[in-house]
Amino acid sequence: MGSIFGQLFRVTTWGESHGGGVGAVVDGCPPNLPLSEADIQPDLDRRKPGQSRIVSQRKESDTVRIVSGVFEGKTLGTPISMVIWNEDARPRDYEEIRTKYRPSHADYVYEAKYGIRNWMGGGRASARETAGRVAAGAIARKLLRLGWGVEAVAWVSSVGEIRCEADVETVTPEQVEQTPVRCPDLKVAQRMIEAIEEIRKKGDSLGGTVTCALRNVPAGWGEPVFDKLEADLAKAMLSLPASKGFDIGSGFGGTLLTGLQHNDEYYVAEDGRVRTRTNRSGGVQGGISDGETIYFRVAFKPTATVLHEQRTVTTAPHEETTLKARGRHDPCVLPRAVPMVEAMALLVLADHALRQEPNLRFLTNR
Amino acid sequence: MGSIFGQLFRVTTWGESHGGGVGAVVDGCPPNLPLSEADIQPDLDRRKPGQSRIVSQRKESDTVRIVSGVFEGKTLGTPISMVIWNEDARPRDYEEIRTKYRPSHADYVYEAKYGIRNWMGGGRASARETAGRVAAGAIARKLLRLGWGVEAVAWVSSVGEIRCEADVETVTPEQVEQTPVRCPDLKVAQRMIEAIEEIRKKGDSLGGTVTCALRNVPAGWGEPVFDKLEADLAKAMLSLPASKGFDIGSGFGGTLLTGLQHNDEYYVAEDGRVRTRTNRSGGVQGGISDGETIYFRVAFKPTATVLHEQRTVTTAPHEETTLKARGRHDPCVLPRAVPMVEAMALLVLADHALRQEPNLRFLTNR
């Protein structure tokens, strides 16, 4: 269970890191949306391994094929099924973990839960599963852009101690994509790349944070109580592999302010819209978008795979042993996490967009 | 929409701060669980206003009545409906906000979303709505304690800059309840109380953090991919009024460590269980509990209601104006947030408990 996301824009992902492939089915995308693989592949290319020196060297083209739901270049309103075949699986790299649990990986808990585990890679816990999410997110991106002009931009805002301060209102995708580390500040990016290369040489890994900005979201998206927009964003982000935290707007830092310092006062903008003078709320009030830029941070722990001997235990009957990881891996997940964060944020927005105002604009004959 | 939480242990809440009352319906609670109002009222008493000097002085007894689903002291397996009548609503306090939006409240976004708003109080955005959650959480608490020995303890870990360091393994409910601020460290608690009283005199407010520990959760609860245990906890916490952030285990701080520093190595405990030597993961791996204590933090912003004149705008046609709040309110939501955090965590755990292993122990005749 748990492989389905969303109420109205509903995504099912499937696939393990070492099996036939991975994929996603999107149910609930409005009809008449122009769509082809060319809309989806760019986001997959940003997520795939092997794209630069500072990420995993597994070679996957991650070529997506749409096998249903699109007809003559437009969505039909029926389920869009997408398939990405695995190409460079190397099960032999994983022989040792057949009988040993990797520390801070999901090997042990999968066995505790299921009594069985696909030991050739991380199974569903592998970052490879996120390819389906990114493919689905690309459809959400197109829907939101054409429907409401919504734009999602995420970037690496810290790697270990190295931080980048960037303006959530103005960072562009082009700035983010300037470097393989996906930090819009070129100088900081250079330091991050060096830190990642250095830690890789040590066989160790780094964590960090991704910041994401969602612009042009109209006021009124999100639900009171349980399905608050920030609640669904938090769930989306904490569902990503290796994520450990989420905060929105002023976030944890905002707990240090007083109410007077923190409140966002309203004014009437020149175009007549109700706006806030500051945006410590992060674009949401009581679970509902207020028309300002939504921005949030996601914390990612350092990659659990390190090329050092660590203490662990064997599968049942459990005995203590040691394990030194092999296999290709990311010394820092942050650069590849950027498109994942965007994808999950877009899935949340698409779902709430349809909950608030089904986009009938694509129904040309109505 | 959005007033239903959970897949198998499913809670629906209803009610506004100023209407007939508030309540909850719990669908999916296993049968044969001993239950009465006496199991629920204590948690409601910890949440209710007027319980101490440092919280809102609204006078509500918050007396819960179970009106279905329990028969001769045991649950029937059918929906448990609980009702709490409103007693001390003072709509006159809100007359001014009929036509003005309170800064950093949900007044404006409710109108943007619905085109209508219950201006007598915060409607569904009021903390009063959480009474239903706390009532439902108390049922989850009993189910989890009797079924698996699970224990949930939360406490105020910071108020503004004042921080409390406490051991997530050992803090007891009794320690937490020693003071009205619900911080287990008596000295720190005293400073927090003083800070809250001081800020109240200034008509301003404070934020802070709550930390929560979930103990004795067996390994194997939670789902891979979207419904990870930490993802559902994050959603639950960000669904609480005024919350702005969530992190689990090492959280945001963990992004500063390397993989070697962060990984939790396994060992075999004396009782034969697989345990981890450290617990930076916070009791979950890949979305699934590993048998260690689950712990997380929640950030709450300072209360938006402050007794100062602030700039804002009127309802349509929008004009700029000012507003000075009246009405009873909390100068700091943290003390009352403690039972809310516990309740939401317990609802998440009850749901995942039933997803993994329906508690058949209560079915005495099987």
Place this chain on the structure above:
Amino acid sequence: MGSIFGQLFRVTTWGESHGGGVGAVVDGCPPNLPLSEADIQPDLDRRKPGQSRIVSQRKESDTVRIVSGVFEGKTLGTPISMVIWNEDARPRDYEEIRTKYRPSHADYVYEAKYGIRNWMGGGRASARETAGRVAAGAIARKLLRLGWGVEAVAWVSSVGEIRCEADVETVTPEQVEQTPVRCPDLKVAQRMIEAIEEIRKKGDSLGGTVTCALRNVPAGWGEPVFDKLEADLAKAMLSLPASKGFDIGSGFGGTLLTGLQHNDEYYVAEDGRVRTRTNRSGGVQGGISDGETIYFRVAFKPTATVLHEQRTVTTAPHEETTLKARGRHDPCVLPRAVPMVEAMALLVLADHALRQEPNLRFLTNR
């Protein structure tokens, strides 16, 4: 579980026949719909016991109270909670069934499922549970009438062997309500009433069918594949107590025709709409409404409660015994089933209306 119905217009019912009361929470009703108890009570009055000689003589006023979600006469878009207190519960009537299973009632299966049973009446299996559905259905009725002019009319089309042929296009609510048996043909109604009175004197019971017509449903409601409009209607009807069958349009009778005889040919109506010359399809094609009147039949078995000694078994340890029912009951459920059928049909339509085209007409300020 299983007490929640609908995806977007979502109803939760609660309550047993012998407990505090029964009720419903409607989550997802659009805001700004004019609504008061006066919109709901008439349907409840048609459902309640004691309304005529030919139904159960239990005395319940079934007075509904709206306790949330409505403000100054309009819906808020938030959950609408409705409560109906039980008034005339007579638990003593049920003392004998504490230890004996009534034949063709749910006593035994509830114990098999839950290991516990509210033996004072039928618990959730009682027709009393449907009061919450009828209350929710009345809200759906108002939404659909104001939003799209949709009209739902059901009637008793057979009692035992006595059948009424009526035109699904023209039967009016007034015709149905002319007699307590709710059959629009006065002569047939008289025969039905006599048959019910006669069977009651014998301590026996009768079954029959209800036919329902849904008019002015626009083309395009319903989903392909699993959530077909007729599939959700079928589920809705088979969820009613004592129902045993459902067919739509030509139904079981249509299996005797050939394709040429059965097909509904299209034409262009004077108003330019695409219409069908016949309506054997019953207003749906492939799960989606085609703009013609939707009509279907529901079969109800004869009431299981009969005032005769029947063979049965005791609760565990099971021993064979006999049981002669006492307590008030309906000699024929059909007259009271009419508002239940309408209510469930309206809930299905309201849900699919919102799935296809959220009714924004009530949002006056947009």
Place this chain on the structure above:
Amino acid sequence: MGSIFGQLFRVTTWGESHGGGVGAVVDGCPPNLPLSEADIQPDLDRRKPGQSRIVSQRKESDTVRIVSGVFEGKTLGTPISMVIWNEDARPRDYEEIRTKYRPSHADYVYEAKYGIRNWMGGGRASARETAGRVAAGAIARKLLRLGWGVEAVAWVSSVGEIRCEADVETVTPEQVEQTPVRCPDLKVAQRMIEAIEEIRKKGDSLGGTVTCALRNVPAGWGEPVFDKLEADLAKAMLSLPASKGFDIGSGFGGTLLTGLQHNDEYYVAEDGRVRTRTNRSGGVQGGISDGETIYFRVAFKPTATVLHEQRTVTTAPHEETTLKARGRHDPCVLPRAVPMVEAMALLVLADHALRQEPNLRFLTNR
């Protein structure tokens, strides 16, 4: 929307009759279930076109491939994705219906709903979509057989006026598969085959009924109120293409009996189980299985595709015209409906099995 079925054993189907292919994703199948394509293909072979003279002659091997969720011959507990490629699509056969609506097909309503339609075949309304359901149903079949010994057998119980009376307790799959028409009575089967061949020569079509028996279902499956076992079965059956009715147990015929005649009296069987002396209830009471054989009927209308000129209208701007069908089709859907009915019944049972008692038997290491 509407392409997802089930709460815990959750199936998503995708694909059109003329696109890349069709498939299904099963989320929630318990782990450690032995499974391979060989468990699934036989049911697909019973559903596929071209299997005999009396069904459509479209040539599809309908070869299924499992692409995730199974590892070393056992399920992982993760989503099982299955793909079936289309092989014999002939879009040219459909050129004329690009601009004309086929009577009693879904062409018009899809355009009314979506404003777009895959005119190369019936799209999602095609019986081809059911391949995914049958594949998923085969997994449910294996789970239910190994877990509880449950057996599902369906057969053609009528074709037009030709009826077969068979004992729901004893019909075997082997008897059903003796003839291509899937009626267990050889003499009646022969008459049905002749009738179908005759109607095909006339370019016309026949309808009929399928009866299904579900044996060895333990008492206690199903939920009170909305998710009654018979309600979910009714929805499942009415979601099948061309189905128009459903009844369970005594069904519509039972409305002619009195309560005394209809009630199923209890007795204690030799093995100590509580049994009923008759089974007019059809194996369910109040929505919950009682341990007796569950049996029900499904009505299928005559195939809408007939090789005669019929009156219809064009796509917008609508004008009246005529249309004579071409393309391969079934003169009677009943023989191929048999595995579809079984599949949908098995999906309902698997879902309710997991809701009542998750099958932990496959977790060998617990």
